[in-house]
Amino acid sequence: MKILVPVKRVVDYNVKVRVKSDQSGVDIANVKMSMNPFDEIAVEEAVRLKEKGVATEIVAVSCGVQACQETLRTAMAIGADRGILVQTDVELQPLAVAKLLAALAAREQPGLVILGKQAIDDDANQTGQMLAALLDRPQATFASKLEVADGKAKVTREVDGGLETIAISLPAVVTTDLRLNEPRYVTLPNIMKAKKKQLDVVKPEDLGVDVTPRLKTLKVSEPPGRKAGVKVPDVATLVAKLKNEAKVI
């Protein structure tokens, strides 16, 4: 079985972004970029399935600018076998990415697509579900446990209030939550090996997909600020303030 793993290049999770003064967006010039952490969990899960003998090949896909090649190399250093970059300088929104991935899935015929539940930049949480819908395939989102056997995946999902387990028939789309696994550290020999792996570049036009943005960002602004309050010396003062000043208890 082949597994397709979409990976997104995002601003590193340790970076606190700043809103540009002209409100046109956030300033991402010269900030550290990394693979979306949820996608890293997706690559790790695919590699584990290959190590168990469930998967035979792992194809990493990234959509975006040329620099996304670095993200693909990271995926290959974790253990993906080859990479595909759908290269474009157009701002890609989740629906466009889902369409690109659907077109690639039609070519590659994966048994499973595993991807992060959300990207930590736009926080949209859409792409996996949209891809499943476009392919008319079942989905298991927010996975914290994944078992594949007999043409089915048994997936435990993190839902409000606890956990839920569903069974979906393959091919299917799975999106990862934080507790699915802990991605391995990438070793130098594997980084070197990844450089020699196959990386193909295609354009959205080659896949017949119109990626024109559908949502227009009118402005990006600072969230309402929150100032630090006061330090209280002891518990008694804290309780008094909550009762008499804040009046919340």
Place this chain on the structure above:
Amino acid sequence: MAALVLAEHDNATLKPSTLNAIAAAAKAGGEVTVLVAGSGCAAVAQAAAQAAGVTKVLLADAPQLADQLAENVAAQALAVAKGYTHILAPATAHGKNVAPRIAAKLDAAQISDIVGVESADTFTRPIYAGNAIATVQSADPVKVITVRTTGFDPVAATGGSAPIENVAAVADAGTSSFVGREIARSDRPELTAAKIVVSGGRGMGSAENFHLLEPLADKLGAALGASRAAVDAGYAPNDWQVGQTGKIVAPQLYVAIGISGAIQHLAGMKDSKVIVAINKDEEAPIFGVADYGLVADLFTAVPELVKELG
């Protein structure tokens, strides 16, 4: 203009998050219809019919809708979607699971997690863990939206008397099935709806120590939450996680105990009315957003706090 709201429920009760989504729908799309898709869920439809501002309730009642599988619920929404300009769901685990499937089938770019309605086609939503607020405009004929519940005050649960219309249920997609559920039973209020939340972080040190927070939560009638670090360390269950990728809460009072205040945690609680932080590290970033900070060892401060509350 007309809006369709997907009801969140467990076949027995209507979840309060639906009332926040109805409030957003009324602002965005005029007349509000609520779709209740489930099995043996007539009581839910009746509750939805009483919600203020609801014009009509559609009830699809069939066994294949019992477990809220995304494939079937999305198909059900699509089956009744014609004529609506807005389709909304609360941005809960269920809403996030289902809404993008509907959007993709309608070839609409979904607007996730809105916190404000500027006009019928323009909405505000947080990005980058809430470090920026984007104002986005949709040109799609149908707007598919998930609603951050903390962004909208719920409509009144009673007072309305909308008619309930039965609609034909869609056939089972047959590609997914429900296996089981482990939902924690608790007498405490639900985390996202609680007026007071007591959260613990890595500073709690262990799962056993987390029990230290229970008497405090009991005293305050609070829900219990946790930081991602505490959940990752196994101190607290995953559904307690407050943060960018966990639950978003905005209670009247948020008490952060042994929580350092990572960006992704602040993203989940910084809209709380009053924030209290107890941490022994006076440099902890949580103090930068706390209204009242207490630099103290939590293991002495928490029992003391319980005692002081009488």
